[in-house]
Structure formats: C-alpha cells, structure tokens
Amino acid sequence: MNNELKNNSGFTPFEFYTEVQLDEVTGHSVINLKELLEKLKMVSGSVIYCHTFRTMLLHHFITEGFKNDFAHWVIDALNEEELGERLVSIDLIEYTAIRAYREKMTQIIEEYLARNPAAATRNAREERRFFFCSTYSFVVTTGKIAHTLEEFANQLHRCSNNSIFFHFIEARLRVGQPINDFSIWLSQSLGKQGLAEKINKLDPYIYTLEQLKEKISELVEQEL
Amino acid sequence: MSFNINDYKQIAGSNEIEEIKLVAGRLEGVRMHNVNSTPSGGGVAEILARLIPLLRGIGIDATWDVIRGSEDFYQVTKAFHNALHGEKINLTDSMFEIFEHYTNLNLDLFDKEADCYLIHDPQPVGLIRKRSVSPASKWIWRCHIDVSRPDESIWGFISEDIEKYDATVFTMPEFSRPIPVPQFLVTPSIDPLADKNKELNGKTVMQVAEKYDLNPERPIITQVSRFDRLKDPIGVIKSYKLVKKRMDCQLVLAGGGAQDDPESCGVLDEIREAAGDDPDIKILELPPFSDIEINALQRASAIILQKSVREGFGLTVTEALWKGVPVIGSAVGGIKAQVINGVTGYLIYSIEGCAHRIEELLRDPEKGKTMGRNGKELVRSRFLITRHLKNYLLLMLALLKTLNRDLFERQIFMLSA
Numbered sequence: 001m002n003n004e005l006k007n008n009s010g011f012t013p014f015e016f017y018t019e020v021q022l023d024e025v026t027g028h029s030v031i032n033l034k035e036l037l038e039k040l041k042m043v044s045g046s047v048i049y050c051h052t053f054r055t056m057l058l059h060h061f062i063t064e065g066f067k068n069d070f071a072h073w074v075i076d077a078l079n080e081e082e083l084g085e086r087l088v089s090i091d092l093i094e095y096t097a098i099r100a101y102r103e104k105m106t107q108i109i110e111e112y113l114a115r116n117p118a119a120a121t122r123n124a125r126e127e128r129r130f131f132f133c134s135t136y137s138f139v140v141t142t143g144k145i146a147h148t149l150e151e152f153a154n155q156l157h158r159c160s161n162n163s164i165f166f167h168f169i170e171a172r173l174r175v176g177q178p179i180n181d182f183s184i185w186l187s188q189s190l191g192k193q194g195l196a197e198k199i200n201k202l203d204p205y206i207y208t209l210e211q212l213k214e215k216i217s218e219l220v221e222q223e224l
Numbered sequence: 225m226s227f228n229i230n231d232y233k234q235i236a237g238s239n240e241i242e243e244i245k246l247v248a249g250r251l252e253g254v255r256m257h258n259v260n261s262t263p264s265g266g267g268v269a270e271i272l273a274r275l276i277p278l279l280r281g282i283g284i285d286a287t288w289d290v291i292r293g294s295e296d297f298y299q300v301t302k303a304f305h306n307a308l309h310g311e312k313i314n315l316t317d318s319m320f321e322i323f324e325h326y327t328n329l330n331l332d333l334f335d336k337e338a339d340c341y342l343i344h345d346p347q348p349v350g351l352i353r354k355r356s357v358s359p360a361s362k363w364i365w366r367c368h369i370d371v372s373r374p375d376e377s378i379w380g381f382i383s384e385d386i387e388k389y390d391a392t393v394f395t396m397p398e399f400s401r402p403i404p405v406p407q408f409l410v411t412p413s414i415d416p417l418a419d420k421n422k423e424l425n426g427k428t429v430m431q432v433a434e435k436y437d438l439n440p441e442r443p444i445i446t447q448v449s450r451f452d453r454l455k456d457p458i459g460v461i462k463s464y465k466l467v468k469k470r471m472d473c474q475l476v477l478a479g480g481g482a483q484d485d486p487e488s489c490g491v492l493d494e495i496r497e498a499a500g501d502d503p504d505i506k507i508l509e510l511p512p513f514s515d516i517e518i519n520a521l522q523r524a525s526a527i528i529l530q531k532s533v534r535e536g537f538g539l540t541v542t543e544a545l546w547k548g549v550p551v552i553g554s555a556v557g558g559i560k561a562q563v564i565n566g567v568t569g570y571l572i573y574s575i576e577g578c579a580h581r582i583e584e585l586l587r588d589p590e591k592g593k594t595m596g597r598n599g600k601e602l603v604r605s606r607f608l609i610t611r612h613l614k615n616y617l618l619l620m621l622a623l624l625k626t627l628n629r630d631l632f633e634r635q636i637f638m639l640s641a
Binding site: 018020021022023024025026027029044045046048049058059060061062076097098099125127128129131132133134135136137138139140141142143158159160161162163173 | 237239240242243246247394397398400402406407408409410555556560564565567571573598601602604605606614615618619621622633634635636637638639
C-alpha cells in the first residue's frame with residue numbers, strides 16, 4: 001500500500017483518491033506549556049496530524065492561517081501571544097514529515113520557556129484545557145482516472161476539497177518531498193514540467209481549497 | 225422531512241454525498257442495530273429518526289429498537305443521568321435493583337442479530353451482556369452526555385458494562401473519562417432540511433418578528449434556550465442593559481413553555497423581574513413544535529447569544545451559525561468547538577465581556593456578516609447530519625474491517641475499490 005499511495009506518478013494514468021477521517025479521543029489533556037511540551041514529545045504522529053494538517057483541512061474556508069490548534073490554544077487560552085505567533089507561523093507545507101514538524105514545535109516552545117520560565121506553569125482556565133485527539137484517515141479510490149491532460153482537467157473540476165487536500169497538501173508527507181501528486185504526474189507522465197512547476201508554486205495559504213482547485217484548473221486549462 | 229441522501233447534495237455538496245456513498249459501498253449489507261430508551265422526544269431519538277432512513281438508503285441494513293421500561297425505571301434512569309452529570313443524588317440500593325430488573329427484562333427480550341450494535345446512553349448499556357447473540361459482532365456504546373465528573377458510585381456501576389464494549393463514542397473529548405476501551409469522537413449535528421434549519425423567505429421571517437412585536441429595522445439580539453439558570457438568562461439581560469446604555473437594540477429570550485416545570489417557572493419569574501418594564505425585552509415562551517418560529521427568530525437576529533454557565537454541545541449555537549448569524553457564547557462545553565474566537569463569533573467569560581462584544585458587532589455589522597459566513601461554512605463542513613452519517617460509517621469500517629496500517633507516522637486505512 002505504501003507504494004500504491006506513493007506511486008501516483010510515472011507513466012500511468014492519474015487516479016484521484018480522497019480521504020475521509022474519524023477522530024479518536026486520546027485521554028491526554030494539558031493545562032499549561034510545561035504539560036504541552038511533555039505531551040507533544042510523546043503523542044503519536046496521528047495526534048500531531050490531527051491538530052495541524054487536519055486543522056488546516058477543517059478550516060479550508062478561511063484563509064486566515066488556521067493550521068495549528070496548539071498555536072491557537074496558546075494564544076486564546078494561555079494568552080502567550082508571542083509564542084502563539086511563532087507556532088502559527090511554522091509553514092506546514094514546508095514539512096515533509098510529521099517528525100520534523102513536531103521537532104520544530106517543541107524547539108520553539110523550549111526556546112520560549114528558556115526565556116520565559118514563569119510561563120511554563122501558568123495555567124489556562126480549567127474550561128480551556130487542551131484535549132489531544134488522534135485522526136484515523138481512510139483513503140478511498142474515487143474511480144476518477146485521467147489518461148490525458150484533458151481528462152485530468154475534467155476530473156479536477158469534480159474533485160472534492162478532501163481530494164485536493166490529499167493530493168496537493170498532504171502529498172508531501174507521503175512523497176517525502178516538497179511536491180504534490182498533481183505536479184509529479186504532470187511532469188513524469190505527461191512531460192509537462194512547466195505546468196507542474198507552476199502548480200507546485202501555488203500558495204495554499206492565500207486560497208481556500210475551492211479557490212485552490214480553481215487556480216489549478218485555470219493553469220491546466222491554459223495548457224490545453 | 226426528507227430522508228433521501230441525494231436531497232442533501234445542494235447543501236452539503238455533491239462531493240460530500242459522493243464520498244459518503246464511496247464509504248458506504250465498503251459496508252453494503254452490514255447490519256447495524258441501534259438501541260436507545262425513547263422513540264421520540266429528545267435529541268437522540270430526533271437524530272436516529274433521520275439517520276436510520278438515510279443509512280438504509282445507502283445500503284446499510286440499519287434498524288432501531290427502544291428498550292422496555294416503566295415509570296419507576298425511568299425515574300431511576302433520570303436520577304442516574306443526573307448523577308452521571310455530577311449532581312449529588314441519593315442513590316439507593318432499590319434504584320440499582322430496579323435498573324437491574326429492567327436490564328434483565330430487556331436482555332430476555334433481546335434477540336436481534338446484527339454485525340454492529342450502537343447502544344445509546346446509559347439506560348440500555350447492559351445489553352452488552354447479550355453479545356453472545358452475534359459473537360462476531362462489534363458493540364459500540366454511544367454516550368451523548370458529559371460523564372467527565374460523575375458520581376463515582378453510578379460510574380462504577382455502569383462502567384462494568386461499558387468496559388465490555390469494543391468501542392465508545394463521545395460528543396466532546398472533555399466529556400469522556402479514562403476507560404480501557406477506544407473512545408471515538410462524533411459531534412452532534414443538525415439537519416439543514418428540518419423545519420428548524422431550512423431556508424425561510426424574508427416574508428416569513430418578517431411575519432414572525434412582527435408577531436412578537438419586534439422591529440426588524442432595529443438590531444435584534446437573541447438567546448434561544450430553555451429557561452434554566454445554567455443558561456444564565458439574567459446575565460444575558462444584564463449584558464443587554466449595559467449595551468442599551470449606548471446603543472439601540474432589542475433582546476429576545478426564547479424558550480420552551482414552562483407550565484410543567486416548577487423550576488423553570490421560578491426562573492421565568494426571575495427573568496421577568498430582571499427585565500422590568502423594558503418594552504424591548506421579549507420573553508417568549510414558545511409551545512412545542514415552534515421550529516419555524518425559532519428558525520425565523522434566529523434569522524431575524526443580528527447576534528445570537530449563548531451565555532451558558534455549563535453546556536452540552538449547544539446545538540442552538542450550531543443552528544444560529546448555520547443561519548449565518550455570529551454567536552457570542554461562553555467558553556464552555558461544545559460552544560468552544562463552534563465559536564472560533566474572532567472568526568465565527570466571540571468567546572466570553574463575563575457579563576461585561578459579553579456586552580463589549582455585542583457592542584463591537586453592532587458597531588461593525590460587516591464584521592458580523594463575515595463571521596456569519598464563516599460560521600455557516602464551519603457548520604457545512606463539520607456539523608451537518610451528512611458528516612454525522614459519514615462518521616458512523618467510518619466507525620463501523622474501523623471496527624468491522626481489518627484495515628489498520630501505520631503509515632507515514634499515522635493511522636491510515638486504505639480502502640481499495
């Protein structure tokens with residue numbers, strides 16, 4: 001399956017997948033930065049994913065950078081604006097592994113606590129405790145397949161936001177490189193390096209997922 | 225009322241419906257049996273009445289039964305319910321005996337074979353003792369209430385059964401408890417096609433506003449809730465009065481009739497006293513089946529308040545956001561999952577904070593409109609009945625199919641064609 005998901009590339013048709021998700025309660029919760037730091041180091045990758053990448057998907061209709069539950073909790077419940085800003089500014093799509101993203105977050109919190117030790121045990125109100133959840137991801141083949149650029153354009157129009165997220169943003173975690181599934185296929189299978197690069201340069205933070213789909217479609221249609 | 229999944233395409237999006245069908249395709253013919261304690265009245269029965277036909281329409285053999293009980297049993301389960309919520313209740317041996325008596329009675333009657341059982345809330349929790357009916361089946365306990373701070377004697381009693389389940393489902397992470405059974409998260413939902421939430425034309429909204437002597441040209445602030453101190457109606461009036469010193473507005477407190485509830489009557493008296501003779505405060509005791517009127521009042525409002533001291537999920541907040549109205553709500557319970565501070569409304573902690581945020585939105589209606597749009601999209605993607613349906617399908621998939629794989633540092637299940 002690893003290869004099945006990774007190899008949406010090469011000289012093969014493009015198969016559109018989508019991803020649906022269910023959350024699990026982990027039983028872990030924290031009330032201050034010291035506890036947050038400890039838990040961030042020990043929870044599973046599915047927990048980190050749930051509160052970062054998945055948050056970005058859930059808030060796909062807002063272009064105000066909702067991509068990190070931890071950062072928002074730090075700002076909103078702990079009133080640690082500076083730390084929150086630093087956490088929220090970690091560029092999610094630069095990361096190609098959850099491990100690296102987790103390390104960056106813990107490094108930022110550790111640096112902040114070294115400068116502001118009193119902040120470590122400053123508690124949020126009890127009702128603003130942070131609860132960790134974990135995401136189960138179910139990847140589904142949609143039956144949408146493209147052999148040509150024209151077919152790709154047609155299928156893209158019918159794609160869900162979940163599918164765009166899966167292929168354009170989350171792809172980096174699967175591929176292990178800062179590139180998306182569409183660009184890989186367009187480049188490797190159709191030889192459209194220029195188009196692939198233009199698509200890969202689209203900034204997902206300034207668009208909703210719906211707008212992102214439109215932008216990709218526009219670029220594809222210009223090539224037709 | 226519509227029970228066809230395709231009717232939700234226009235609202236939830238055709239892709240959402242397509243994804244539901246893709247997942248349902250992996251569960252075709254699966255027998256899913258639901259059991260709760262009441263056929264009507266209350267949120268659980270309301271959502272099951274809608275979900276069961278939708279599940280059946282997408283190929284799931286979904287069924288629903290109600291356990292048997294009599295007056296004494298329901299008095300006991302009400303006491304248990306309150307004790308699970310953390311209220312100090314004098315729980316007697318005879319209460320536990322009555323509960324066991326009816327559990328055994330229902331176990332004798334229970335012979336439904338299924339692949340997956342979804343047992344709702346504490347009343348039928350003991351049915352797990354009959355899992356030998358379908359040994360290979362999966363049993364899920366769906367808890368709709370907050371059991372995070374229960375009376376320990378009642379929790380100890382029911383947890384003996386809960387721990388026999390294959391999985392549990394909670395509404396909010398903070399409503400759960402440490403138990404040695406996987407706990408999934410499924411938030412409640414609203415039906416966008418139900419009378420309480422469906423689109424209304426401007427004329428209907430206007431007529432309802434006029435019926436209650438409200439001026440639609442002036443800002444209306446509304447809290448829809450039963451008349452209960454936990455909803456802090458007096459705090460709402462105090463916030464309104466602070467705002468009213470500087471700005472023009474009208475306040476609506478709308479709730480169910482209180483004729484049969486002595487406690488509500490007392491609260492209503494307090495509310496009337498706090499309101500005084502201000503003609504711009506409308507206290508509306510709405511009869512049952514006032515869904516269209518509540519819908520219209522929410523749509524007529526510039527701001528919806530939910531100033532609860534304690535809250536479950538707060539579906540009145542969901543309803544308001546779905547109508548594109550910004551919500552100012554206390555940072556308690558499920559309100560926190562719906563009111564994204566500064567995005568879909570404001571979270572508040574005090575009467576003064578509430579007044580401050582009301583003023584802010586009244587002075588800047590465009591900000592309120594943007595928050596309203598955000599709120600509607602939040603509900604569209606997270607709190608509609610279609611998402612609820614999808615969650616139940618995924619829950620069954622996770623338990624019934626052997627799919628578990630750790631990939632890319634995560635739990636990923638691959639569903640092949």
